[in-house]
Amino acid sequence: MTALVSTLSPGNEPRSASPTQRAATTLRVGHLIKSLGRGGAEGLLAPQIRAGRELGHSCAVAYFLPWKDALVAEIAASGAPVQCLGARSSLGLLLRAGRVRRWIRASGLDLLHCHLPLAGVAGRLAARGLGVPLVYTEHNLQPRYRRATRALSRTTWGLQDQVVAVSEEVAASIRQHLGDRVPVQVVLNGIDVERFAAATASAELRAELGLEEGAPVIGAACVFRRQKRLDLWLEAAAHIHRRRPQTRFLLVGDGPLLSEVEATARQLGLESALRLPGLQPDITGHLALMDVFLISSDFEGLPLALLEAMAAGVPVVATAAGGIPQVLRGDLAESLCPLGDADALAARVLERLDHPERSAVLASLGQQRVRADHSVERMTTELDQIYRRLVAA
Numbered sequence: 001m002t003a004l005v006s007t008l009s010p011g012n013e014p015r016s017a018s019p020t021q022r023a024a025t026t027l028r029v030g031h032l033i034k035s036l037g038r039g040g041a042e043g044l045l046a047p048q049i050r051a052g053r054e055l056g057h058s059c060a061v062a063y064f065l066p067w068k069d070a071l072v073a074e075i076a077a078s079g080a081p082v083q084c085l086g087a088r089s090s091l092g093l094l095l096r097a098g099r100v101r102r103w104i105r106a107s108g109l110d111l112l113h114c115h116l117p118l119a120g121v122a123g124r125l126a127a128r129g130l131g132v133p134l135v136y137t138e139h140n141l142q143p144r145y146r147r148a149t150r151a152l153s154r155t156t157w158g159l160q161d162q163v164v165a166v167s168e169e170v171a172a173s174i175r176q177h178l179g180d181r182v183p184v185q186v187v188l189n190g191i192d193v194e195r196f197a198a199a200t201a202s203a204e205l206r207a208e209l210g211l212e213e214g215a216p217v218i219g220a221a222c223v224f225r226r227q228k229r230l231d232l233w234l235e236a237a238a239h240i241h242r243r244r245p246q247t248r249f250l251l252v253g254d255g256p257l258l259s260e261v262e263a264t265a266r267q268l269g270l271e272s273a274l275r276l277p278g279l280q281p282d283i284t285g286h287l288a289l290m291d292v293f294l295i296s297s298d299f300e301g302l303p304l305a306l307l308e309a310m311a312a313g314v315p316v317v318a319t320a321a322g323g324i325p326q327v328l329r330g331d332l333a334e335s336l337c338p339l340g341d342a343d344a345l346a347a348r349v350l351e352r353l354d355h356p357e358r359s360a361v362l363a364s365l366g367q368q369r370v371r372a373d374h375s376v377e378r379m380t381t382e383l384d385q386i387y388r389r390l391v392a393a
Contacts, residue, residue: 029059036068037068094125109132216247222255229296287308292315293314316328332366
């Protein structure tokens with residue numbers, strides 16, 4: 001990994017861009033984020049950096065937690081230099097504001113874009129007085145953060161120029177809890193739609209996962225955190241399995257609740273039906289094997305996995321959490337279920353399996369929705385307009 005990422009510390013800082021280099025760069029954008037492990041906010045960076053090149057962006061990325069580096073190679077391959085700022089804990093990253101400040105200066109940034117709350121706090125503190133516009137993207141509802149995190153955000157909130165919210169619900173939460181001191185604009189998450197639309201089911205992967213030919217596959221891809229309500233997901237799976245014993249369940253991902261997921265699956269008698277392949281660098285092949293993508297979350301911002309499944313042409317069943325109803329509107333709203341209701345989730349999945357023609361219609365509508373509203377090109381163009389307005393001000 002040392003060839004891809006360097007650690008920023010006194011005496012180990014990138015050289016400032018020369019005037020000649022700066023003249024050739026239309027807009028130098030720095031992205032500051034807590035970590036580069038696999039997650040929604042983190043997963044947005046590489047596609048955005050690639051799309052931004054077409055708009056004249058030259059990007060640099062810095063992150064804090066060195067042990068969460070799964071996406072470093074992909075981001076480096078997208079053309080952005082990556083710096084690790086070397087924090088030892090989530091709160092410890094606030095002590096790295098000095099390193100952030102040196103990185104901003106040495107990278108010759110025209111604008112700083114922070115992602116996730118603690119990185120936002122550190123970025124605001126570091127950028128004070130540098131004359132570099134600061135954009136912060138909010139991915140979640142304010143009550144979902146810890147009290148200390150909310151207090152730090154509130155204290156530093158005014159030290160930024162623009163807030164981006166990933167959904168209307170997230171924007172409303174900001175206005176309710178933090179007021180309108182800083183302009184808020186909704187920019188919907190975007191993905192590389194065509195990459196997922198090109199996904200094809202592989203017989204080799206099906207065999208590798210032990211998925212019998214012809215068996216329906218209900219799937220999900222996520223970090224195994226409490227908010228995802230995987231206990232509810234497995235409860236719904238057990239209902240479905242009782243009705244359709246041939247059904248198989250594919251949970252792609254990993255996280256702090258892995259052992260709990262495994263224990264719950266055993267208790268529900270799902271050991272032989274559940275597949276847990278772990279974190280995957282590319283889930284397109286796994287999505288292509290799924291007949292229904294099931295989301296059971298209690299809260300969300302705007303989950304990338306939802307958009308990726310829809311782009312891959314997989315019909316979705318989901319709880320009405322966070323920004324999900326904003327995506328699954330109109331005819332797609334029939335895919336929504338109340339929060340915390342395993343019976344409703346199971347019934348809707350069985351409906352999708354029992355009516356393949358309607359499922360195909362909904363899958364097509366979902367793919368059209370993502371192409372129209374959630375492409376990375378659209379997201380990056382909207383961000384580019386924000387960046388250029390702030391830099392020109």
